[in-house]
Amino acid sequence: MGMVGASAGVLPFRTVAIVGVGLLGGSLGMALRERRLARRVVGVGRRQAALDRALALGAADEATVDLRAAVREAELVVLATPVGAMVGVAREAADAMPRSALMTDVGSTKARLVSAIEGLAGGRFRYVGAHPMAGSEKRGVDGAAAGLFDGALCFVTPTPRTDARALAAVSELWQALGARVRCLDPAEHDRLLASASHLPHLVAAALVNSTTPDALACAGPGFRDTSRVASGDPRMWADVCLQNRERILDALTRFEQQASALHRILSDGDEPLLLAWLESAKAARDHHLSQ
């Protein structure tokens, strides 16, 4: 995992097309406009009502349901749909994009996606995968915010086929948006994120699903925080889970082993082991995640 420091000198972009103007796409549009990192932001979506809302909230300068028209003059095309729809969108955009254009995405899983889009790209356009670690339990452009990426970690996932200037341009974009950019191999990204991001969503959902309504009525700040991400968009997370199924199963298996170990400790009423188990969690969290 390396830090990226190169400057490609490409900013501001002339026209950026953002396909999917929801939480992430909308926030990106707002941030590009507010920071003047693009002269023109074109939002692309399937429903006119959502596009009107994106325009009203300042997430784009123009908006259209016509993907091909939107990307025709784009210097940068950003895929911000649910990850399962990205390859289809990339295929359609590929035909209409200028040869010199650059494509990137904001998908939470990378290995399959990067491989598929690189296959599409051939020599026709340049592509670099990205994954800004920002989000919210909110959904759609109404949850979008220009500051969403400020201070966030953003992974860029080059491969041996990645054009170096394209990598520098995408990295520079995310740095200009306030993100801390790190390079990761796509497969390594998916392995690490299965634990760091995908598993917590599933654990939060399992916690809610195992809790009866009368107990939910007694929930305090602890339950609220532990379960927050379970309020995320089910469609988006189902996509992520299926794309990164094998890695998530590995992480879930390790988690289930910890739950079994805990079950045994509690059954035995083993105080020293319980204390050591809780202390190990606190030490690891405080070390890696202290504010």
Place this chain on the structure above:
Amino acid sequence: MGMVGASAGVLPFRTVAIVGVGLLGGSLGMALRERRLARRVVGVGRRQAALDRALALGAADEATVDLRAAVREAELVVLATPVGAMVGVAREAADAMPRSALMTDVGSTKARLVSAIEGLAGGRFRYVGAHPMAGSEKRGVDGAAAGLFDGALCFVTPTPRTDARALAAVSELWQALGARVRCLDPAEHDRLLASASHLPHLVAAALVNSTTPDALACAGPGFRDTSRVASGDPRMWADVCLQNRERILDALTRFEQQASALHRILSDGDEPLLLAWLESAKAARDHHLSQ
């Protein structure tokens, strides 16, 4: 679970003794003083350094390591030590307290504690158990804050042996501190809180303990929130878990069944079931925990 609306007309208390001036006890002392709900707050602890710190932060008017001296003039004695130490403290305080005095506590588990302290109390003093659902991953009086209970849920746990005026007085105190007071039977409290509060701590710790350091380095806001409570005080939580072991094991078993169900769904790559499972969690959380 009933709302409490009675007014006992006991506020402000003359002398309140708080045994254990940590996060909860310290916050209680600060709030009592700031809201003028006690004329005099006496903090009791085992280490002089911690008591000096509590005084410096305004958590008490006076502080002492001498429990008997502290409770001799108390109208109200609040147990705010780790829950495993409360019965011992109550026993020692019982001998020195005035006959008219009232005892309460802020312990996270109630059934064993309430039964043990009611056994001690006999006719010597009046006791009502309480559990304010407030806390923090911070520890000790340095994490204390006068506003900690504002808007929090606070359970009071009367039994058939509870004096009605004592119940009204303790309820009135917590309402005056800004909490929403609810009555629960002690055993019912422990059953509900095993799911609503104790299990989330253990799930958060299991999540951290199953995550490798390289993945922890990739954690974003989702992992941070889901694991926040794992940074809580291990000693305190070990106490809670052992006091409420059977109920927590029931809740943990239900949670493990959800994790297994998820494992099967992912192994099968069953998209409709995965989506339904995620949607059920989102619906339950949004219904019960929307801000």
